[in-house]
Amino acid sequence: MNKKIIIFGGDGFCGWPTSLRLSEVGYDIIIVDNLVRRKTDIELCCDSLTPISTIQARIEAWKQLTGKEIRFEYVDIAKDYDRVLALLREIEPVSVVHFAEQRAAPYSMKSPYHKRYTVDNNLNATHNILCAIVETGLDIHLVHLGTTGYYGYGTAGMDIPEGYLNVKVETDNGELKELEIMYPAKPGSIYHTTKTQDALFFYYYNKNDGLRITDLHQGIVWGTNTPETMRDERLINRFDYDGDYGTVLNRFLMQAAVGHPLTVHGTGGQTRAFIHIRDTTNCIRLAIQNPPKFGERVKIFNQTTECHNIKMLAEKIASMTGAEIRYYQNPRNEDPENELRFCNDSFLKLGLNPITLDEGLLTEVVDIADKYRERCDFSKVICTSTWRSDMAVDFEGSKNPVTTEINSPKVPFQIAAK
């Protein structure tokens, strides 16, 4: 049985522990990565809180501990189409997992350069994989990491379904016709926009070429360790805490550990979807083991296990650790408050046993952040990337929720001049 899997972006936060998990359960893993995430650390003058080893040292450590080989290929998949094609032809993988995109919404909003880089990188990376699979003529299942941000962060008033929505439309003769459509995309940043555009590529290549594709609309990932990364210090996973790449729950836990106030944006009334990194790795294993059938539409899973309100999350961590909560002007242009619920039946039916916030793993993350607290650069904690150039960065924060909207959209100057 073919057990070869290519992991595009296998050196990253989700890709590395997933590569180890899949290797552990018996797959032959080939990591393809251009290490751009490590180069972005240099650009941002900020490092992972945990001291990650080089990709060569990681792979060598895994081999020493388990006897299992992971191959590494240094390729920019957005630029080097021929190499992607040659690797698919040579390896003939049963599945490829695609993590290899610029994944930080704040980074994608930093400047016109960052917007353009994110679009160029993400759309070309995704399209090159799809186009190359078709050119090989092989039956290769693509598993892609999308985001729950595809659906937007408003209040839907229902459990958001897994990718598709049943609607009724009035036809010319006044009859109501039932339709199934892709859930309307509502991207909230350039990063999220690239994920919604990926979804159109998937729709097209599935319809036109019959590609088998699973798109995982993943929530915000928290935690850092998995059973595999914990086996040796050289296998440690990255831990982003800065204002661009750090994600909200890991940031709060790390802030509590190092004595920085918890940085809540606005009122903290936003609700977001979450998943633990261990569940991420297991979901991807389940997605690989349960590909769509031939002729089936793109399979979309909501890869998230629970939703939480940000203020309540901060209060939970404050009561657990004694940390101070501070509220900052929101650097993002988003609904100040929303409700969010997701349908996630597909993974539950496949046997996922979700890890929730109450299972002691919050403390584990605080302990890891505490262990490496000397590596924290406090000047990198506040998010300085704003959604528009006229928005102010709030370095001070306040004790009370920020309800004033000094960052609401300006009247375009052409209209104001009339």
Ligand code: NAD
């Ligand atoms: P990451 O930045 O840590 O990892 C991405 C990896 O892809 C990096 O190793 C990077 O070097 C590589 N890469 C990027 N562009 C590449 C290119 N052109 N060629 C080759 N390699 C390239 O990100 P992550 O947190 O591991 O996220 C992985 C995926 O999961 C992303 O697509 C992201 O959108 C999605 N996701 C992540 C989260 C989260 O909370 N981390 C949440 C939802 C969805």
